[in-house]
Amino acid sequence: MKTAGYTEVILKELQTVLSAIEDSEADKLAEALLASEKIFVAGGGRSGFMAKSFVMRLMHVGLDPYIVGETVTPNLEAEDIFVVASGSGETQSLVAMTEKAKKIGAVVAAVTINPASSIGKLGDMVVEIPAQAKADGDSGKSIQPMGSLFEQSLLLFFDAIILKIMEKKSLTSQTMYGRHANLE
Numbered sequence: 001m002k003t004a005g006y007t008e009v010i011l012k013e014l015q016t017v018l019s020a021i022e023d024s025e026a027d028k029l030a031e032a033l034l035a036s037e038k039i040f041v042a043g044g045g046r047s048g049f050m051a052k053s054f055v056m057r058l059m060h061v062g063l064d065p066y067i068v069g070e071t072v073t074p075n076l077e078a079e080d081i082f083v084v085a086s087g088s089g090e091t092q093s094l095v096a097m098t099e100k101a102k103k104i105g106a107v108v109a110a111v112t113i114n115p116a117s118s119i120g121k122l123g124d125m126v127v128e129i130p131a132q133a134k135a136d137g138d139s140g141k142s143i144q145p146m147g148s149l150f151e152q153s154l155l156l157f158f159d160a161i162i163l164k165i166m167e168k169k170s171l172t173s174q175t176m177y178g179r180h181a182n183l184e
Contacts, residue, residue: 005079006119006143010152013142017131017153018160026157029083029109032125033063035108036081042097043085046151051085054158060176061165068097078105082092086110087133087150089117098122111157113150129153 033039039058043051051067060066066073076082082101086094089112094156098119101108110123113133120126132141133151142149166176 009143010149013144013149014152014156017129017149020130020157021127021157025125026124026161026164029111029127030090030161030168032081032107033058033083033108033161034165034168037064037077037079038074039063039065039081039083040068040073040076040086040101040106041065041083042093042094043154045152046147047085047087049085050151050154050158053155054083054162056183057159057162058127058165061162061169061171061181062179063165076101076104076106081107081109083109083111084119084123085154086119087111087113087129088118088148089114089119089130091119095119095122129157 024091030076032175039054039055040060041051042048055065055067082098084094084098089110095118098108098124099109102122107125108123109125109127110119111127111129112120113131114120115123115126116129117133129150131147132144133147133150
């Protein structure tokens with residue numbers, strides 16, 4: 001297959017997955033982010049890369065976000081939100097973080113393929129991204145390997161949340177640019 005053929009299939013897969021996400025859950029997440037003192041985001045592997053890009057945009061819209069595990073990340077408190085992105089919902093390090101966030105009393109927002117997972121069950125809110133799981137490589141949901149469809153969907157979903165926040169705060173790309181890194 002030509003490269004354009006692959007990208008066409010990937011775009012169709014993304015459209016299918018993203019159109020199946022419950023908008024009410026996305027709205028709840030956007031509202032919870034705006035209501036929180038600090039925002040903590042965690043994900044492993046490629047999901048972690050998507051989490052980092054989300055944190056960057058949350059900073060651009062004027063919120064107070066952090067990536068869990070960075071040396072400059074402060075302590076989580078009860079008035080904060082913990083957003084955890086895990087396709088399987090069973091990554092042990094993320095399960096442990098989610099349990100600790102729950103014990104502290106922070107709002108837990110799980111973004112996962114599997115709402116019935118350990119992380120999904122701990123979530124105060126759960127956004128299901130109905131993509132192919134890494135272990136279901138031959139499920140027929142995707143031509144892509146492992147968790148690629150989830151990870152791509154995660155990036156686009158997080159960008160859609162940023163657009164919701166921009167709308168609620170009446171922000172433009174230009175106003176956000178004022179918070180862009182200037183030591184590059």
